Amino acid sequence: MLIVTIEARIQARYADLSPQERRAADLILDRLDDLALYSSAELAEMSGVSPATLSRFYRRLGFESFTEVKEMARNLRDQGVPVGPDTDPERAQHLDQEMKNLRRVFEGAEDRLSQMVSSIAQASTVLVVGLRNSYPVALHLKQQLQQARPRIRLAPLPGQTLSEELVDLGRGDVVVLVGFRRRPRGFGTLVEVCAATGAQVLLLADGTARRYAASADLWLECPLDSTGPFDSYATAMSVVAALADGVLAAAGQAGRQRVNRTAELYDRLDELDLR
Incomplete structure (x- = not known):
């Protein structure tokens, strides 16, 4: 290092x-x-x-x-190694950098966001894949999309290999690959294998994944720049919200009914603290 x-x-x-x-x-x-x-x-x-x-x-x-x-x-x-000064960054500088990151995505990739929303909304099955530090973003995307439409899966699941999750994919399906830096080795092969299934591949990553973009059908760059040692995933989570909002809107009445049914189940099972 x-x-x-x-x-x-x-x-x-x-x-x-x-x-x-x-x-x-x-x-x-x-x-x-x-x-x-x-x-x-x-x-x-x-x-x-x-x-x-x-x-x-x-x-x-x-x-x-x-x-x-x-x-x-x-x-x-x-490579995303957390290095930097021991002093805590000024909050104003932190906020300014976050706003720059958000503007880079939402002012420069509106068409790609819309295309991703359309692809996810129309897919037969959506598989969301996230490895290492990309997994929390992938999990959050899966959780949000699952409220808007059916047949949303997450990989890898505990005890499962990726191969077991990819084997049934084909045309009409979508794979959302979340691949932020400090990815495990072999990520490029994973992108190619996902594309070979016939499913549409959407790549959500930072700029270090540009070399994999040619193997994906759509790719969206989410900057992780921060004023401190650690990468910021605020932009990635904001993109997740934008994608989920768009898919729910595209689902129309069926999506709203699914949200309501889910809320009813939450209440029946008394799963959430809503006080």
């Missing part, structure tokens, strides 16, 4: 660093989440040390140059 390695190297050598090098080290540790945005000269100015001191500091950490450090930082952040 590259940025973790940077942190580990700094911590291992911190006691032996000169006062100026410690100033540079402190700044880098505070800027790990956006380190790739700065030049070496900018970091030197921000830390109050000379460019030569900063260059020596990189070499003491085992890097050839700041370019190598930036590339490592960029690669790891793109």
